[in-house]
Structure formats: C-alpha cells, structure tokens
Amino acid sequence: MRYMATYDLMETVRNTNQWLGASAQALASYPVTGLFPHPMFQVMAAWGEVTERTFSRMVTKPDWGIRTFTCRDGRDHLVQIETVVERPFGDLIHFHVPGREPKKRKVMLVAPMSGHYATLLRSTVKSLLVDCDVYITDWHNARDIPVSEGKFDVEDYTLYLVDFMKHLGPETHVIAVCQPVPLALAATAYLAAEEPAAQPRSLTLIGGPVDPDAAATDVTDFGRRVTMGQLEETAIQRVGFKYAGAGRMVYPGLLQLASFVSMNAERHTQAFTNQILKVSKGEASDHDAHNRFYDEYLAVMDMTAEFYLSTVKRIFKNREIAENTFVVNGKKVDIGAITDVAVKTVEGAKDDISAPGQCIAALDLLTGLPDSMKASHVEPDAGHYGIFAGKSWRNNIRPLVFDFIDANSGPRGKGAKLKAV
Structure with missing residues (x-):
C-alpha cells in the first residue's frame, strides 16, 4: 500500500502544479488587470500558461498528427x-x-x-x-x-x-x-x-x-553500478487507485521523467525560462519549436x-x-x-x-x-x-x-x- 500511496502522491503533485498554472493564468488574465499596466501580470500569465501546459502533457498520450x-x-x-x-x-x-x-x-x-x-x-x-x-x-x-x-x-x-x-x-x-x-x-x-x-x-x-x-x-x-535490490526499492511502485491498472507494479513515467530532466537540468531550466519570456511578450505560438519538442518529451508512460x-x-x-x-x-x-x-x-x-x-x-x-x-x-x-x-x-x-x-x-x-x- 505504501507504494500505491507514493504513486498517488506523485500524481497529486503533478495535478497540483497543473492547477496552480491554470489558476495563475486565469487570475493574471482578468480584464481588471488592464487598469494596472504592469509587466508582472504578463509574466504571471505566461508562467501559468507554460506551467499548466507542461504538467498536463505528462499524462496525455500525444496524437500522431499525421492526417x-x-x-x-x-x-x-x-x-x-x-x-x-x-x-x-x-x-x-x-x-x-x-x-x-x-x-x-x-x-x-x-x-x-x-x-x-x-x-x-x-x-x-x-x-x-x-x-x-x-x-x-x-x-x-x-x-x-x-x-x-x-x-x-x-x-x-x-x-x-x-x-x-x-x-x-x-x-x-x-x-x-x-x-x-x-x-x-x-x-x-x-x-x-x-x-x-x-x-x-x-x-x-x-x-x-x-x-x-x-x-x-x-x-x-x-546498469552495472546499481543492484537489482536498489532498483526494486527506489524505482518500482504500485499504480494508484485512479487508473485501470491499480495495484500493478510499474516503473512510473513521472519517475522516469524526473531522471530524464535531471540529466540536463540546466538546459531544461533555461528552455522554460526563455519560453515564459516569449509567451509574456506574445512571441510564442501553440506549435512553436519549444512546444513541439516538450509536448512529446514530457509525455511519459509507465513500464x-x-x-x-x-x-x-x-x-x-x-x-x-x-x-x-x-x-x-x-x-x-x-x-x-x-x-x-x-x-x-x-x-x-x-x-x-x-x-x-x-x-x-x-x-x-x-x-x-x-x-x-x-x-x-x-x-x-x-x-x-x-x-x-x-x-x-x-x-x-x-x-x-x-x-x-x-x-x-x-x-x-x-x-x-x-x-x-
């Protein structure tokens, strides 16, 4: 059960960040903010848009997009x-x-x-x-x-x-x-x-x-350094109650993603900082290079x-x-x-x-x-x-x-x- 709780905790953190992003974007986009022309609101809305998109893509299977x-x-x-x-x-x-x-x-x-x-x-x-x-x-x-x-x-x-x-x-x-x-x-x-x-x-x-x-x-x-016992203890969890595979032992996609990102943390941090600034200036688009890459990169699946x-x-x-x-x-x-x-x-x-x-x-x-x-x-x-x-x-x-x-x-x-x- 503790592994199911850990799995659900990761999903809770992801869902909370998605909600925070959506909330920030909505709050900073109220028409009344137009009375206070401060760049803070543009940056806040941009941060919210990028954050919401980022965390929602983690649980969305991408479309093939080949029509x-x-x-x-x-x-x-x-x-x-x-x-x-x-x-x-x-x-x-x-x-x-x-x-x-x-x-x-x-x-x-x-x-x-x-x-x-x-x-x-x-x-x-x-x-x-x-x-x-x-x-x-x-x-x-x-x-x-x-x-x-x-x-x-x-x-x-x-x-x-x-x-x-x-x-x-x-x-x-x-x-x-x-x-x-x-x-x-x-x-x-x-x-x-x-x-x-x-x-x-x-x-x-x-x-x-x-x-x-x-x-x-x-x-x-x-692969050589880690022991199988260490892998089972640190990488394996049980799927939480939300999904059809509840109770199945998996290597969670969110845990894998954390490993992917940590390997090049500085580069990813810079990429998201640049994207927030572009969104705040109105220079980004739904299918720009950043979104095309990260919509796929962030979409992870459990093994x-x-x-x-x-x-x-x-x-x-x-x-x-x-x-x-x-x-x-x-x-x-x-x-x-x-x-x-x-x-x-x-x-x-x-x-x-x-x-x-x-x-x-x-x-x-x-x-x-x-x-x-x-x-x-x-x-x-x-x-x-x-x-x-x-x-x-x-x-x-x-x-x-x-x-x-x-x-x-x-x-x-x-x-x-x-x-x-």
Missing part, C-alpha cells in the same frame, strides 16, 4: 491509422493511405518501450510513409492495463514481436530503434528456429544495446516492473543477447540460427546513450549469416536522436536504409550482395 501528405502523384492523400493486431500490452498499427498505388517496401517499425510513447518516432514514420507501407508497434501505458492481464517482461516483448512479424509475413522489412534492437534480433532468431518461413526479409538495427559492454556510457555504467527489471538484469547486467544465452518461452534463442535475413546496423558517432560498438556487435553474433548479407554504418557527428529522426536520418541514413531494403527484397536468397560499409 494527410502529398504523394508522388501530386495529390493529397488521407492517412488512416488502423489497428491490425491488438494485444493487452501493445498493438501493431498500420498507416493506411487510401487511393495511392501499393508500395513495394513493407516496413515494420519497432518503437522503444523506454518511457515515451511510439509517437516519439512520428518524424521517422512521416519520412518513411512517402515511400513505404508502414506499420509500427504501439506500446500501451502500463497504468491502464488491469492486473488480470498478467505480466509483461522481455520475453513477452520478444514474443509480441514474433507475432507481429508472423502477421505481416516474410516480405516485411523490420527497423528497430534503440531499446528494442536486441529483442528484435532475438525475435528474428526465434523465428529462424521455430518458423523460418515467417522471418522478415531484412532487419535494420538502429542505435541499440546489443552488447552494452562494447562501449561504456552513463546508461551502461548505471511494467518486470519489463524494466528484466531489461536491466538480462540485457545489461547478464548480457544474455551479447553472450547468445537468451531464453524465450523456455527455448534458447541462437542468434546464429539466422541464415537468410539481411542485417544492417546503424550507429551515431556521438551517441551518448548507445555508443558506437554496442549495436554493431550484432554482426559478430550472426555466425550463420554470410558477410554479403551484413552491413553497417556509423553516421559522423550524429547523436542518439539524430540517427532515427534528425537531419542525419533524413539526409544520409534513410537513403542508405532504402538501398539496403531494395537490395534485399524479392525472393529469399536472391538479394543483392551488399557489403558492410
């Missing part, structure tokens, strides 16, 4: 977001574009489940949508999932990916971003042993910790406790993927079983979350895959976010991924022999 786009035929086409596979902890959704010619590239984008919603990959989806038939994993907020639905750990996550791949069929090209990279690799290996005909045609792994020890970062150092703890223990501490000892559903997953799925790794030279070396380690595990079906790319001057959503992705990495997909499409075993670069 139309112009195809190569010069026409604007509507985008319909459809759920094609529905599961308790996450769905597979499809960005269907009625009226356009079918696209040869069918892409399954595997979104991270590491504190933010799949909408974090919105710009990635938009960049792929023009040339691909796009599907993406849409993970659910654990606080909204009843305890009766059971557990969800790294093995369950892997089996979800297996089901999604089987549903889409063998001509699918999988792109995994960040956290799910090692599990997407494991899911493909699982299919290689259990149902090889259902394997995807290619697997692109972007900035993920296949071998966390290959290159140390603050993330890997934390199930078992998923978070098993990720730390099995992926980071025990290095089960790196050591090729990962077990799913009682069966050892042999990465070497992958023999005809082309694999490409992408890393950012300045990635401080999953440093260069962690992702490319996947290629050494693929002992059964010919070198001609392996490729790698390290993007100069790119950080973690840039390799899947920034300028580096749009201008350099995306074209390379398309070339890789095209070179490894068609009948299995007849893909172009793409050398690692």
